Amino acid sequence: MPIWEVYSCFYGLSLSRLFPYRQLLEELNSALDIKTGHCVLDAGCGPGLVIEKVIRENKSKGISITGVDFSRAMLRQARRRCRGEAAVKLHVADLNKELEFGDDTFDRVICSNTLYALQSPARTIAELRRVLKPGGLLVAANPKPEAGQRQIMNEHVAAIKKLTPLHRRVHGFVVTLSLTPVNLIVMAINRTIIDRGRAKGYHFLDEEGLRNALLEAGFCDIEIRSCYADQDWLVRAPK
Numbered sequence: 001m002p003i004w005e006v007y008s009c010f011y012g013l014s015l016s017r018l019f020p021y022r023q024l025l026e027e028l029n030s031a032l033d034i035k036t037g038h039c040v041l042d043a044g045c046g047p048g049l050v051i052e053k054v055i056r057e058n059k060s061k062g063i064s065i066t067g068v069d070f071s072r073a074m075l076r077q078a079r080r081r082c083r084g085e086a087a088v089k090l091h092v093a094d095l096n097k098e099l100e101f102g103d104d105t106f107d108r109v110i111c112s113n114t115l116y117a118l119q120s121p122a123r124t125i126a127e128l129r130r131v132l133k134p135g136g137l138l139v140a141a142n143p144k145p146e147a148g149q150r151q152i153m154n155e156h157v158a159a160i161k162k163l164t165p166l167h168r169r170v171h172g173f174v175v176t177l178s179l180t181p182v183n184l185i186v187m188a189i190n191r192t193i194i195d196r197g198r199a200k201g202y203h204f205l206d207e208e209g210l211r212n213a214l215l216e217a218g219f220c221d222i223e224i225r226s227c228y229a230d231q232d233w234l235v236r237a238p239k
């Protein structure tokens with residue numbers, strides 16, 4: 001748990017300015033294909049960046065989102081980020097255990113960059129499937145076995161180069177100068193996570209491993225493609 005408590009202080013500040021992460025948020029939101037009145041679960045919601053994006057992009061649809069995470073520090077950040085959003089509910093929950101939601105509760109379940117850190121991704125995916133309504137959809141992102149930070153940083157720099165000269169200067173100032181210490185800490189934490197992933201202490205899965213975990217959990221129509229500067233898999237699996 002402590003790694004997430006420390007990460008919570010820096011995660012939102014750094015990643016919300018990282019262009020490949022913003023692109024990941026776009027892709028998660030469009031993969032979700034949210035419809036009016038949908039009830040959504042974000043499993044491992046962290047500091048609420050995904051929830052914030054989904055709420056913002058689906059404003060007029062009257063949706064509700066429940067975010068769960070076992071890190072109270074992450075949830076504090078999520079509460080701050082989603083302050084004033086009556087449609088957002090945030091709870092402490094350990095995804096290694098049974099969830100306190102009934103069967104067939106949610107239209108959409110998101111699990112972004114969290115499965116890898118769990119004891120058994122297949123067991124948790126089965127639990128996420130249980131709380132999905134029939135016809136509902138799981139959207140998940142998870143690092144590939146060879147995931148690293150270099151490609152993400154390269155795509156970030158390429159995106160900055162495409163900005164107008166004024167935006168490039170503003171972005172360069174905000175990110176490069178004011179956030180340098182934060183970004184360095186985030187990169188160090190990510191290094192720890194990546195080293196653990198490569199040493200198989202975390203579930204950085206290849207496509208087959210991820211598909212097998214989804215099949216074991218009861219999903220059949222599984223779409224898997226690359227995302228997040230090709231460092232993650234993006235999964236879409238209907239129940």
Ligand SMILES: C[S@@+](CC[C@H](N)C(=O)[O-])C[C@H]1O[C@@H](n2cnc3c(N)ncnc32)[C@H](O)[C@@H]1O
Nearest residue numbers: 004044045046069070071074094095096112114
């Ligand atoms: C890398 S962050 C991802 C946050 C968010 N989903 C996103 O994509 O920005 C991983 C999150 O998983 C949470 N997490 C890890 N293990 C967990 C568990 N067993 N139960 C609940 N949350 C867990 C951490 O606290 C952290 O907030």
